[in-house]
Amino acid sequence: MEKWYVAAKKADFDRWAAEYHISPVLARILRNRELTEDKEIRKFLYGTLEDCYSPWLLKDMDKAVEAVLAAVGRGTHIRVIGDYDVDGICSSYILTRGLRLLGASADTAIPHRIHDGYGLNEHLIREASQDGVGLIVTCDNGIAAAAQIELAGSLGIDVVVTDHHEVPFRTEEAEGGRVRRELLPPGLAVVDPKQEQCNYPFPGICGGVVAYKLVSALAEKTGSRELAEALEELLEFAALSTVCDVMELRDENRILVKEGLKRLRRTRNPGLRALMEVNGLEPEKLSAHHLGFVIGPCLNATGRLDTARRALELLQSSSLAEAMTAARELKELNDSRKNLTLKGVEQAEEYIAEHHMEQDKVMLIFLPQVHESLAGIIAGRIRERYNHPVFILTRGEEGVKGSGRSIEGYHMYEAMTAAARFFTKFGGHAMAAGLSMREEDIEGLRQAMNDGCLLAEEDFVPRVHIDVPMPLDYGNEALAEELELLEPFGVGNPKPLFAQKNLVFLSGYKMGSKKNCARYTVQTPEGGRKQLVFFGDLEKFGQFLEEKFGTGSQEALYEGHARFAVSVVYQLGRNTYQGRTQLQYVMQHYC
Numbered sequence: 001m002e003k004w005y006v007a008a009k010k011a012d013f014d015r016w017a018a019e020y021h022i023s024p025v026l027a028r029i030l031r032n033r034e035l036t037e038d039k040e041i042r043k044f045l046y047g048t049l050e051d052c053y054s055p056w057l058l059k060d061m062d063k064a065v066e067a068v069l070a071a072v073g074r075g076t077h078i079r080v081i082g083d084y085d086v087d088g089i090c091s092s093y094i095l096t097r098g099l100r101l102l103g104a105s106a107d108t109a110i111p112h113r114i115h116d117g118y119g120l121n122e123h124l125i126r127e128a129s130q131d132g133v134g135l136i137v138t139c140d141n142g143i144a145a146a147a148q149i150e151l152a153g154s155l156g157i158d159v160v161v162t163d164h165h166e167v168p169f170r171t172e173e174a175e176g177g178r179v180r181r182e183l184l185p186p187g188l189a190v191v192d193p194k195q196e197q198c199n200y201p202f203p204g205i206c207g208g209v210v211a212y213k214l215v216s217a218l219a220e221k222t223g224s225r226e227l228a229e230a231l232e233e234l235l236e237f238a239a240l241s242t243v244c245d246v247m248e249l250r251d252e253n254r255i256l257v258k259e260g261l262k263r264l265r266r267t268r269n270p271g272l273r274a275l276m277e278v279n280g281l282e283p284e285k286l287s288a289h290h291l292g293f294v295i296g297p298c299l300n301a302t303g304r305l306d307t308a309r310r311a312l313e314l315l316q317s318s319s320l321a322e323a324m325t326a327a328r329e330l331k332e333l334n335d336s337r338k339n340l341t342l343k344g345v346e347q348a349e350e351y352i353a354e355h356h357m358e359q360d361k362v363m364l365i366f367l368p369q370v371h372e373s374l375a376g377i378i379a380g381r382i383r384e385r386y387n388h389p390v391f392i393l394t395r396g397e398e399g400v401k402g403s404g405r406s407i408e409g410y411h412m413y414e415a416m417t418a419a420a421r422f423f424t425k426f427g428g429h430a431m432a433a434g435l436s437m438r439e440e441d442i443e444g445l446r447q448a449m450n451d452g453c454l455l456a457e458e459d460f461v462p463r464v465h466i467d468v469p470m471p472l473d474y475g476n477e478a479l480a481e482e483l484e485l486l487e488p489f490g491v492g493n494p495k496p497l498f499a500q501k502n503l504v505f506l507s508g509y510k511m512g513s514k515k516n517c518a519r520y521t522v523q524t525p526e527g528g529r530k531q532l533v534f535f536g537d538l539e540k541f542g543q544f545l546e547e548k549f550g551t552g553s554q555e556a557l558y559e560g561h562a563r564f565a566v567s568v569v570y571q572l573g574r575n576t577y578q579g580r581t582q583l584q585y586v587m588q589h590y591c
Contacts (some may be wrong), residue, residue, distance in 0.1 A: 002589060004464045004499070004569065007032040020045060025474075026482055029467050029496050033250070043251075045485055049235075049259055052252040055213035055220075059198035063189035064160045065217050068137065071104070071158070076134035078106040081124060083140045083207070084113045084308035086244035086296045090237040091139035091162070091211040093315050097234065098215035099137075101227045110308045113373050118427065118434055120145040129155040137162065140207025143192050144168050144427045146185040159187040162210045165427055166413045167194050202251040208241025209256060236264045236272065237315075243288050244296035246431070248492025257288060257488050264291075271314040274327035275299075285576075288488035298327070301334035337374065344370045344378040348392065352382075361453040361460075362415075363388050364446040368395035376403035376432070383407065387462045389415075389453075391435075393442060399424065400442065404433040409459050419448045464569055464589050470498040472522075472530045475572040477583055483572060497588060500524070501567040503532070507560035510538065520557070520587075522568075532570065534587040544590065567591050 009031045016027035020041060035041050043051050055061050071078055078099055082092030092108045099106035109124055119141030125148055128136060135158045142149070142161035146168075149159045168183040184190055191210060193203035205213075212234055219227040239260020247253050265283045267273060272295070276283055279294050302310040314330060317323035344367060351365050352358065363382065370378065375392040383390045383405040389412060393402035406412040411430045416423065422445040426435040437445065475498065489495045506529075508520040520532045534541065542554040549564050556562045569589035574581050 002462045002464050002591075003458075004466060004589070004591070006466045006469055006499070011036070016041065022485070023479060023482060025468055025470065025479060026485070029483075029486065032465075032467050033493060044254070047255045047258075049255065052255055053201050055217040057200050058191050058193060058210070058213060059195055059200070060189040060191050061214070061217050064162065064191050064214055065221050067135065067158060067160050067188045068099070068104075068214075068218060069102075069221065071135040072099070072102050074134075075105060077132050078104050078135045078137060079128050079131070079133040080106060080108045081120060081128075081136055081138050081141070082108065082110050082312075083119060084110055084302075085140075086299045087207045087241045088140040089299055089308055089311050089315070090241040090244075091207040092312055094208060094211040094215055094234045094237050095137055095139050095162075097230065098211075098218060098227060101230055102218060102222065102224065108312060110312060112307055118425075120148040122148060122151060124148075125152045125155065125157070128152070128157055133157055135160065139211045140164070142185060142187070143190070143194070144185075146183060149185045149187055153186065159185075161185055161187040161190045161192065162207070162214055163190075163192045164194065164205055164207045164210050165192070166429060167192065167196070168427075169417065202253070204248050204250070205253060206238075206241045206245040206247045208238045208245070209253070212238040232263060233267075233269060235260045236267055236269065239264065240291050240295065243291040243488075243490060244300070246292075246491050249288070249488060249490040250492040254488065254493060257490070261286060261288065261291075261488060269315065270317045270320045270323040271327070273320060274314070274317070274323035275330070277324070278327045278331045288490050292490070297337070298330045298334045301330060301337045337377075340371060341374055341377050341381070344374050344392075345381045348378055348382050352386075358386075360446070360450055361388065361455050362410075362446075362449040363390045364393060364442065364449065365391065366393045366400070366442055370394045372396050372401045375401070376405065376434075379403050379405040387460050389455075391449075393437075395439070396436070398436075400437050400439050402435045402437070404428070404435070406431045406433075407459070408463070410453070410455055415449060415452060418452055419445060422448065465497065466499045466569060467496045468498055469500070471500050471526065472503070472524050472532075472570070472585055473526055473528050475583070475585065477574070480572050480574045480583055484574075495571050495573075497569050498572060499567070499569045502565045503568050505557060505562055505564045505566055507562060508557050510558070530585055532568070532585050532587050536587070541590065 011031045013024045013027040017024045030041055035044055080092050080095045082088040092110060096106055096108045120138060136152060137160045139162050141163055143163040143165050152159050169180045170183060171178045172181050182196055193200040193205060215234060216231060219231060239257045242253050242257050249257055265286050275295050275298055281290055281294060299311040302308050314323060314326040347367050348365050357363055372394040375394050379390045379392040387407055389406045389410045391402050391404040393400050404412050412433045413428045413430060416426050416433055422437055422441045424436045426433060428434055483496060502525055504523040506521045506523055508518050510518045516538060517535045518538055521529060522532050523529055545553040545557060568587050571586045571588055573584050575584040
């Protein structure tokens, strides 16, 4: 059961409407996005790349630039070491291309999910030493690799860390109580906005953006025209990273994605063009949704079921013909991943039932036969279904590996730090994390995570935050067009939700080749008739009708002789199909 909340934040909406030439409805939505100052509102509505923050505000950026330019000047062999997800792949592409444009002898290593695991490890360091590497630049990893970086130093390899993950810490007794002490790796430079001593104004950037900032600083420092021009293309990858790593689309993230999408729609990168083509995407209509749910999963599939080097090689393709072959292979891998994910979700559901885990605050689900690369996706699906923090654990080559996905109010990384004794390795964010551990410790970890969880019963009830209670009749073409000013939508900037009570459902019909969506004719309290589209669970909606209005209600609706009063939360937008654009109301929730 959901709880609906109507936002009731205060502001002078009429003044905002007049000042920024917007409707009071849009003004209310802006306030619901935690915008209060005129400067913030103007930046949200009309911000450009000039409103983004200087890379030099990142702690150690000056040291990182100095170390890289010194290595380039000496002709040192530089190796970029990334990660096997989209953020790591794009970060690697950004840094490697930037370094090569500076004339560096630079190559890339992407850890293998199964054989290497996440981030730096001893094998990658020793391999770099054998290859004559003199400088390693990490991206999307490294902040938790102190031991590996010490090893690199002992072998004569310098390391520059660029990352965005939480900084490891320990708590110590001190005068006045327990304090947190950061455990920073011993690199020549450590560029990570999550550091306590970093005063970067917006620390919620991804690894790809940190990499982009380093290349921007290098372009500025060297005055390289070629590198400055390449920033246009590299922005596309920073935007892709931001969306696929599920960063909040607020502040400069929103600007970077908005501007990145403009460039992606006319990208000249053969790999990206090929991915759009094999997935049937029209470049001019590309949105953040397509990045997160179409292009991103194809790139991720290689790191899940094969090696992420294939995704990087696709992005580095020199021709569209070469890229098309690779893109088709990636799409096939992603289709296979989808089928394996469905099976994994079913197994997780069975595990929950067999182990009576419905009452666990934190769900630890051990699926030894599931491919470890799918753990994060399955954790996300189970989290959505139960609204609990979830860890999916699988059996790897060396012990148990797992991924976690969290909910609002539960900082997963800090909770794991409190139970660090159970892990051989872990890292992550507030909302997501990865881990390695011994199989015999699973039950102990489950007990510790649940004992330490302070979430109350109401925290597990899904919350629906309604922006504005608004009659469907008010949602006209002009407002739908105005709402497009808020794009791109995503985490931290969701598509606005409106609500109306007592819409009378009169008839409906199922659409699509699988009949898994529907269009309903509803009558508003004011007497008008509207078409309401629903892309959700039709079976669940049918059960709701049967329970609320009696047996046969679902059949009556689709036969066209219903009269059921239902309150609805909906989205308003414009849909273009076969060249025709029309207003669209999309039902999201009902009661």
